Amino acid sequence: MSSFEEAETEETVTCLHLTFYHPRQEDKMMFRCLNFCKREQVRADEMAKFGRDSNVCRYNLLDTRVSRIQFSLQFYRKLNSSEFCFEIKNMSKKTKLIVDQTELGYLNKIDLPQKCIICFGDYQILAEIQEGEAMDYFETHLHLAEVPILQERCLPSLQPIPENSISSSLSPSQSKSPTETDENES
Numbered sequence: 001m002s003s004f005e006e007a008e009t010e011e012t013v014t015c016l017h018l019t020f021y022h023p024r025q026e027d028k029m030m031f032r033c034l035n036f037c038k039r040e041q042v043r044a045d046e047m048a049k050f051g052r053d054s055n056v057c058r059y060n061l062l063d064t065r066v067s068r069i070q071f072s073l074q075f076y077r078k079l080n081s082s083e084f085c086f087e088i089k090n091m092s093k094k095t096k097l098i099v100d101q102t103e104l105g106y107l108n109k110i111d112l113p114q115k116c117i118i119c120f121g122d123y124q125i126l127a128e129i130q131e132g133e134a135m136d137y138f139e140t141h142l143h144l145a146e147v148p149i150l151q152e153r154c155l156p157s158l159q160p161i162p163e164n165s166i167s168s169s170l171s172p173s174q175s176k177s178p179t180e181t182d183e184n185e186s
Contacts, residue, residue, distance in 0.1 A: 013138060014075070014134065017127070018126070018127055018141070018142050019125065019128075019149060020034065020125055020143070021147070023122055023148070025144070029062065031061070033062060035142060036142050036143060040139060040140050040142075042137060042138055042139070044137055047072045048074075048075075051069040051070040057070075059142075065121055067092035070090075070092050071088055071091055071097050071120070073087070073112065084131065085111050085112065085129075086127075087110070087111055097118065098118070100113060112127060114128070115128045117150060124145075
């Protein structure tokens with residue numbers, strides 16, 4: 001057998017893509033400690049923590065309004081399944097964490113959806129999970145957004161209204177408050 005045939009099978013790695021946005025990034029540079037250049041490996045038994053305490057958090061946000069530990073992500077495998085997931089937990093006593101439409105208080109946690117937006121304060125983070133097979137570690141790949149993620153994500157879903165027509169949701173004959181009618185009237 002050749003060395004090619006004896007080589008171990010290459011396994012794919014779960015990668016968590018995180019795109020960060022803050023309206024004051026240009027002035028405050030709160031993301032300057034994040035590595036946007038390349039993927040980083042994180043051991044499966046480590047919790048990926050985000051916050052301003054560089055002694056505890058792997059991903060530092062340089063902002064005094066961010067909690068020491070803002071939130072954490074835990075990589076795990078679902079019971080009786082080969083599917084890998086992430087659990088997100090709010091570690092801030094002062095700030096609520098919003099994952100899509102779900103509000104998490106202190107120590108609340110949920111499974112991170114395949115694609116979602118994480119918000120706290122003025123921060124917006126688009127999280128996208130790229131599935132893999134490796135069990136010992138996962139990777140993170142950080143990106144920086146130049147426009148608000150919520151704005152970017154919502155715009156395509158808006159329906160344009162032609163200038164010369166009336167919106168179908170409210171015609172001029174409809175009033176904005178209920179009107180009372182007599183059932184005997186025609």
